[in-house]
Amino acid sequence: MTDYGHDLLFGSFVxxxxxxxxxxxxLAVTSERAGLDLVTFQDHPYQAAFLDTYTLLAYVAGRTERIRVSGNVTSLPLRPPAVLARAAASLDILSGGRFELGIGAGAFWDGIAAMGGRRLTAGQGVEALREGIAIIRDIWDTDTRxxxxxxxxxxxxxxAKRGPRPAHDIPVWVGAYKPKMxxxxxxxxxxxxxxxxxxxxxxxxxxxxxxxxxEAARSAGRSPSDVRRLMNFMRAEFSPTSRGLLNAPAKAWSQQIAELALEHGLSAFIIGGDDAATIERFGAEVAPAARELVARERGH
Structure with a gap:
């Protein structure tokens, strides 16, 4: 069992x-009204059918008051890191500290190349992301001369000049699946x-x-608990009987989420589906019950 001890977050993937x-x-406004902590949007700048994610994030931040906003995840190959750092800090300042940076090494390389981005191998993408994260944090670091x-x-x-400084310490959440990432x-x-x-x-x-x-955290002199574990659930659906993970009645959702938190260390649960009713039930019924279950077990 692994519980990294983070507070639980609940969000939507729009x-x-x-x-x-x-x-x-x-749907972002509904997410806030439902009491969710986070609303996120996929970032595929090469997809003509999608809005530009960072323009949308800024607009949503202006339409909401409390909920945090993030790309899920930002495509670094098409967003130069120094410019991305300034955009992220600006959004964080304007929203009162409500921006979080989800970021990835890139995928769909044909689309990236078609938009003028550099085509990289998987291994090159990992190293480019490592460089990019370092630059982003350096731009934010206004304490260093x-x-x-x-x-x-x-x-x-x-x-490049440093700044602006974000309104809060923006976490960098990495979309990763393979060992190097x-x-x-x-x-x-x-x-x-x-x-x-x-x-x-x-x-x-x-x-x-x-x-x-x-293992990588310890090798870098960090604690594993320094890394929050978030998870998207793209096929979440309320159903009258339990059919699987987050495909069940609301009570079962809460129990499944509590188990994932306590046994596998997940602490942020983000649902897709673009369904307002599901978002509302997630915030009203599932989130409070899951928090109560986890708090009770942690207390024991």
Whole structure:
């Protein structure tokens, strides 16, 4: 059993469809009204049917007051890290500290290349992401004097001024599945943000994947608990009988979430589906019950 002790977060994963732009915004507003902690949007800049995620994040932040916003996850190959750092800090300042940075090494390389991005192998993408995260954090670090200097294999920044400083310490949540990315997450990430449907063996993959993150964290002189474990559930659905993970009655959802938190260390649960009624029940029924179950067990 692994419980990293983080407070539980509940969120939604909204599709930024350009043809239904109003729906994407309203689902974000519904998420806040339902009491969720987080609303996230996938980031595929090469997808013409989608809104630009960072424009949408800014608009949603202006339409809401409490809920946190994030890309899930930001496509680094099409967002230069120094510019991304300023955009993230600006959003965080304007929203009163409600921006979180989900980030990935990139996927769908044909689409990335078509938009003018550099095509990388999987291994190159990992190293580019490591460089990018370092640059982003250096831009945010206004306590250090002088400019940012980074001469890497994939990114070069020579004398960029630091700032603006975010309104809060923005966590960097990494979308990762394979060993090298999991090791990067443990070494430099503040969170791990995959999707359950993409894990090779579903829930059964969690012990091995958590162990890789934990080992890398310790090797970097960190604690495994420094890395929050988040999870997207893209096929979550309320059903009258239990048919599987988050495909069950609301009470069973709460029990399943509590088990995932206490046994596998997950502490943020983000549901897809773009369904307002599901989001509302998730916030009203599932989240409070799951928090109570976890708090009770932790108390014991």
């Amino acid at each position: 599709t930024p469809t350009a043809g239904r732009a109003g729906q994407a915004v309203e 002088g400019g940012v200097h980074h001469r890497g294999r994939y990114y070069e920044v020579d004398g 999991l090791a990067l997450t443990g070494a430099v990430g503040d969170g791990w943000l995959p999707s359950m449907e993409y894990l090779p063996r579903g829930v059964d993959s969690l012990p091995e994947m958590n162990a890789l993150i934990d």
